[in-house]
Amino acid sequence: MPPHPSADLDTVLGKAxxxxxxFTVDDQVLPLAELVRRTELPKATVHRVAGDLVxxxxxxxxxxxxxxSGGLFELGMRASVERSLMELAMxxxxxxxxxxxxxVHLGVREGHDVVYVAKIGGHRQAKSPSRPGGRMPVHCTAIGKILLAFSDAEVQQELLSSPLERRTPHTIVAPGLLERQLATALETGVAFEREESAVGLQCVAAPVLGDGERALAAISITGPVGRFKPEAFVTPVRAAAQGLSSLVSRRRSLSR
Amino acid sequence: MPPHPSADLDTVLGKAxxxxxxFTVDDQVLPLAELVRRTELPKATVHRVAGDLVxxxxxxxxxxxxxxSGGLFELGMRASVERSLMELAMxxxxxxxxxxxxxVHLGVREGHDVVYVAKIGGHRQAKSPSRPGGRMPVHCTAIGKILLAFSDAEVQQELLSSPLERRTPHTIVAPGLLERQLATALETGVAFEREESAVGLQCVAAPVLGDGERALAAISITGPVGRFKPEAFVTPVRAAAQGLSSLVSRRRSLSR
DNA sequence: GGCTCGCGTCCCGCTGACCGGTACGGTGAA
DNA sequence: TTCACCGTACCGGTCAGCGGGACGCGAGCC
Incomplete structure (x- = not known):
């Protein structure tokens, strides 16, 4: 199974x-053989193209x-939407x-996933599976749910009609239940997650709105089940999200 | 003047x-014509390759x-060195x-420049020219100087023997003076900048050391000339940098 | 030692992806 | 209207890219 089916393997660029x-977020360094295995490209080809990439x-x-490489990092940080968002949000x-x-997380939606744009935590933060630049399915995260609630009805339907992967015993896999949660999220302006993406973690999220009812991004707070009561953080999250919203909606060109 | 002479323009990849x-950090969106102008490639070529990139x-x-695109952002965030550094440093x-x-800044050295990996500031932060993912010349920033001080002697010499661009009236352009500052920086473990990269700004920086006397990265604090006395921040910056150092030096594979 | 397996590298002739000069349609300013 | 500049589309020549295959090497095993 090729990781990204959209790439055109008949062109150098596609292979590149x-x-x-x-490379995934967890990989530090991959040997040639591993790249060959993952990409399913001929060894000689990977060898040559990787050389060109170097x-x-x-x-x-x-x-x-x-x-x-670091050069790729630089390039990525120039992606206008994510960078502007990050700078304004910080x-x-x-x-x-x-x-x-x-x-604290800042994330945007990309297809069926949330992509985390920024993450702030202390030394002994709840160890969540999220990482800056990483992905999580929308349906099992607070950020994902609030982003979905404030999306066009069609993308919401599209996602609800595709299978919902189970991550933990608490993951919501029933489209009906999820749909109801999205409805209340749209009303209340916040979404919750209770151990749906990882056991022991809970979240609250609020949307960063552009013009209209569409969310450009979302902010969330995450904590461990014990001391952390998500309800207690509704107000501050909402405040942060709204503050950012009013800043962002002034700027055009964040449309995505 | 092509922005990056190292790219091989005889290959698709190079053109890409x-x-x-x-694109620079300040560009949001560039029309085809502007890309043609900057890259000095034939219009038809840019049109096609850009299409492939899309x-x-x-x-x-x-x-x-x-x-x-956001995809590029994702990719960039997977660059192992920068990402690990960022996560550990946060x-x-x-x-x-x-x-x-x-x-607060976190930066690494790349050739004659500092590349900022992370930046944290409040709502009304001193407006510095730095941006995450952006570059500044080493010789006129506190981060750059401390990174240089804790580098191999040869790269230090290499830089000292190349022309030092003037950014402000206070920029140090005399190699001798710079060299002396580097020496004291190496002794004291901190470097200062006083309006050398931008008028009205001052900085202190401390090195994040790997094994040995080489700096992998550096942390700095920046503030406006008036209220901000860099000397007052030597201790906290140094503490942060040393804390990070001891965390980082345990991990191999951040060598660069 | 000899054998094998997996790795990274290199070779080399075929071919289709890439190239870019050229031309076209649209749009805004003079 | 004319002109300048933009983005787009076409198309035949050719060379960059392709990948099967061979090679050298080191590690593990017999």
Missing amino acids: VTILRA TNRLLDRTDLGYRL PFLQDLYERTHET | VTILRA TNRLLDRTDLGYRL PFLQDLYERTHET
């Missing part, structure tokens, strides 16, 4: 991004294999963290 | 990254032109900000 996307400074070579995330000292 | 790198989800099309930067409420 296939190789780049073979000369173009998108990959680094180490004696253990290849890894995504002070708000900041405040939120300072007030609560719980893990 | 040339197009991608034509189908490969590295670029987005808008009615105003092209822009770097709590320390966090603490530092909370204690001082001044703008």
Whole structure:
């Protein structure tokens, strides 16, 4: 199963991004053989293209294999939407963290997934599976649910009619239940998650609205089941999200 | 003047990254014509390759032109060194900000430039020219100087023997003076900047050391000339940098 | 030692992906 | 209207890309 079916393998470019996307957030360095396995490209081809990627400074070579280079990091940070969002959001995330000292996330929706744009946490933060630049399914996260609630009806329906992967015993896999949660989320302006993506974690999320009722992004607070009562954080999350909203909606060009 | 001479323009890949790198941190969206101007590639070629980049989800099309896509952001965030560094550093930067409420930076050296990996600031932060993912010359920033001080002697010499660009009236352009500052920085473990990169700004920076005397990264605090006395922040910056150092030096594979 | 297996590298002839000069339609300013 | 500039589309020549296959090497095993 190729990781990203959309890439065109008949072009160098397609092969190149296939190789780049073979790296996951958890991989530090991948040897040639592993790249061959994941991409399912001929060994000679991977060898050559990876070499080209190195000369173009998108990959680094180490004696253990290849890894995504700093140049790629730079490039990625220039992606206008995510970067602007992050820059504008930082002070708000900041405040939120300072007030609560719980893990704070900023995320956007990309297809059926949430992509985390920023994450702030302390030294002994609840160990959540999320990472900046990483993905999680929309249906099992607070951020995902609030983003979905404030999306066009058609994308909401599209997602509800596709199978909902089970992550924990608490993951909501019944479309009907999820749909009802989305409805209340749309009314109340917040969404919750209770151990649906990872056991022991709970979240609250609020939407960052552009013009109209569509969410451009969302902010969430995460904490461990014991001390952390999500309801107690509704107000500060909402405040942060609204503050950011009013800043963002002034700027055009964040449309996505 | 091509922005990155190292790219091989005789290959599709080279053209592709040339197009991608034509975007600066300040560009939101570039029309085809502007890309043609910057890359100095034939219009038909840019049109085609940019189209390929769009189908490969590295670029987005808008009615105003092209822009770097969210997919590229994701990819960039997977660059192992920068991402690990950022994740490990976040709590320390966090603490530092909370204690001082001044703008905090994390940066690494790449050639003659500092690349900012993370930046934390409040709502009304001193408006510095730095941006996450952006670059600044090493010789005129506190981060750059401390990184240079804790580098191999040869790269230090290499830089000292190349022309030092003037950014402000206070920028140090005399190699001798810079060299002396580097020496004291190496002794004291901190470096200062006083309006050398931008008028009205001052910084202190401390190194994040790996094994040995080489710096993997550096942390700095920035503030406006008036209220901000860099000397007052030597201790907290140093503490943050050392805390991160001891965490980082345990992990191999951050070598660069 | 000899054998094998998996790795990274290199070779080399075929071919279709890439190239870019050129032309076209639209849009806004002069 | 004319002109300038934009984005788009066409199309035949050719060379960059392709990948099967061979090679050298080191680690593990017999």
